[in-house]
Amino acid sequence: MIVEERYDLGKLVTFIPNRRIPIHNWFYFKEGFSRDFVSMILNKFKIDRGKWVLDPFCGVGTTLLTCKEYGVNSIGIDVSPLMVFISNVKVKEYDLKKLKEDAQELFSHRIKKTDIENSEVSSFTRRFFPPRVLKEILFFREKIQEAVSEENRGFFTLGLMDSAIKCSYIYKDGGLLKIVERPLPPLRKFYRRRIKRMLRDLENTELQECFAEAITGDARRMEKIEDESFDLIVTSPPYLNKIEYTKVYRVEYELFMPNVRFGQIRSYLGIDIKKMEKGDKYGNLPPVARAYFIDMEKAISEMYRVLKPGGQLVLVVAGGVFPTGVVESDYITARIIGEYEFEVDRIVVVNRRVATRDRVIKIGEARESIIIATKKG
Numbered sequence: 001m002i003v004e005e006r007y008d009l010g011k012l013v014t015f016i017p018n019r020r021i022p023i024h025n026w027f028y029f030k031e032g033f034s035r036d037f038v039s040m041i042l043n044k045f046k047i048d049r050g051k052w053v054l055d056p057f058c059g060v061g062t063t064l065l066t067c068k069e070y071g072v073n074s075i076g077i078d079v080s081p082l083m084v085f086i087s088n089v090k091v092k093e094y095d096l097k098k099l100k101e102d103a104q105e106l107f108s109h110r111i112k113k114t115d116i117e118n119s120e121v122s123s124f125t126r127r128f129f130p131p132r133v134l135k136e137i138l139f140f141r142e143k144i145q146e147a148v149s150e151e152n153r154g155f156f157t158l159g160l161m162d163s164a165i166k167c168s169y170i171y172k173d174g175g176l177l178k179i180v181e182r183p184l185p186p187l188r189k190f191y192r193r194r195i196k197r198m199l200r201d202l203e204n205t206e207l208q209e210c211f212a213e214a215i216t217g218d219a220r221r222m223e224k225i226e227d228e229s230f231d232l233i234v235t236s237p238p239y240l241n242k243i244e245y246t247k248v249y250r251v252e253y254e255l256f257m258p259n260v261r262f263g264q265i266r267s268y269l270g271i272d273i274k275k276m277e278k279g280d281k282y283g284n285l286p287p288v289a290r291a292y293f294i295d296m297e298k299a300i301s302e303m304y305r306v307l308k309p310g311g312q313l314v315l316v317v318a319g320g321v322f323p324t325g326v327v328e329s330d331y332i333t334a335r336i337i338g339e340y341e342f343e344v345d346r347i348v349v350v351n352r353r354v355a356t357r358d359r360v361i362k363i364g365e366a367r368e369s370i371i372i373a374t375k376k377g
């Protein structure tokens, strides 16, 4: 197995390049990778029209949307209904004329102030908005249901979700939601501009007709996916020992996905330490890391099952930092992959960060790497 250092690719495994790309930037997702990364992988493995790609941890659908540019069919899986919703809004094929008519209808109404005291919005969520903004959000949320055709409601809801966060006091600080009071733009104006931009994005982006869909599910048990059905899997599982970032989306869930019980939504891999099997082979690692790799084994076994013989697996992983030292996720994951009938072609190290304890004591270096493997056969 080759270990290669390509720090020039470091930015590609982050979401940063997507911030300038239409549709990809409809929702900012710090934990995502970039369109350019997926595009590089599709080109490298000559994945073209008619082929099938799976992203079993699909996040905001970066893989799916990029595949749509190339006419490549794709399926995404994510445990988070919010991520699945965002992915599907981004890859949907819209009737632009109908969208424009719906937009005109939506913004033609005078805002009637909703009574927030009697609404279902929790005191947790209320703290992040001045009452006038929250009233407007609730007004538009209701109007979308009344005035917009059913097939376009997701489009307008995603625009409203993004506008609501930008017109709030929310500051997402790692795994925490903080309140930072500041002058806020008027929501209606902001939202209207946002929808205009989203419409322009659709006009200026050329996507192909092909299959693209995200489904809610667990990468450790992909029952709905048939054996040997994909030419390529490209994905980035949640990183080891990363903060529980689902908490920072609590406001989006409460306002826009009220039917989802938020308490049950978590980023999954390695979370169930209590349920961890005894006598595993990672005995010398911290419990969180052991639980993580046991879950990773399940996900990789599923990825092996659904990949066609000769198909490629491309995984982005990062080292975990613990007080006792750095856990080298790339080597351990590559070893797990090698336990199946995979040829691990290479590990490409793309980022390296100094890991510290108590902020000053250097305990090692955490690598972020791309693992590339081919299913034998």
Ligand SMILES: C[S@@+](CC[C@H](N)C(=O)[O-])C[C@H]1O[C@@H](n2cnc3c(N)ncnc32)[C@H](O)[C@@H]1O
Binding pocket: 029, 031, 032, 033, 034, 056, 057, 058, 059, 060, 061, 062, 063, 077, 078, 079, 080, 083, 217, 218, 219, 220, 235, 236, 237, 238, 239, 266, 267, 268, 269
């Ligand atoms: C690092 S993010 C992937 C980001 C994605 N590459 C993108 O560009 O948006 C990991 C994703 O895995 C999801 N996830 C966590 N555990 C999961 C599981 N067991 N099955 C499926 N998805 C899971 C999280 O909700 C999160 O969206």
